[in-house]
Amino acid sequence: AQSVAQPEDQVNVAEGNPLTVKCTYSVSGNPYLFWYVQYPNRGLQFLLKYITGDNLVKGSYGFEAEFNKSQTSFHLKKPSALVSDSALYFCAVRDPTGGGNKLTFGTGTQLKVEL
């Protein structure tokens, strides 16, 4: 079965510094990978996805993610963090079997950007 690991429960970074939120995955076949963000008391918002093609994927709000097949990783990055980026971030992988376009989510990483 497919799975996603987010090894850090929380990441702290100073505003203006680059940020990285880590994600590793396990899935049979070609991975379809996603990042979502959740602000307090809100639903999840889609940030970006990797299906195929360039290993560096660009998404919303200046975020990007780097797909690394040999390391089975899909880390979320931003060159310069903002206080407003503080939120809960989820990585997800599509279930390649059984249809239904199902996703398996990681446990989430809380990002805190401080002045």
Added chain:
Amino acid sequence: DAGITQSPRHKVTETGTPVTLRCHQTENHRYMYWYRQDPGHGLRLIHYSYGVKDTDKGEVSDGYSVSRSKTEDFLLTLESATSSQTSVYFCATVMGTDSYEQYFGPGTRLTVT
């Protein structure tokens, strides 16, 4: 914006009572999903639907049932609520036939006392 609404947004109920949560979408999407979100677990799939009257179980389906009699509505029922079902419930859908990413509703916070 996937045009998803959820109702109610907040509910407090007692153990043993039945509860139904509603997910409504206005854009004729085929796939709909119910998740629960709990600290330390992320989001876990309860049930999903791939069309009217076509549903299937997810990872944590015990104690839950669903129905989809119309394209726009996907109902989640807790037949006899338990305290372990206290959670935040999210509905999601996939937009279009060539998309894979899911789009989420605002959530329902359910407390079972």
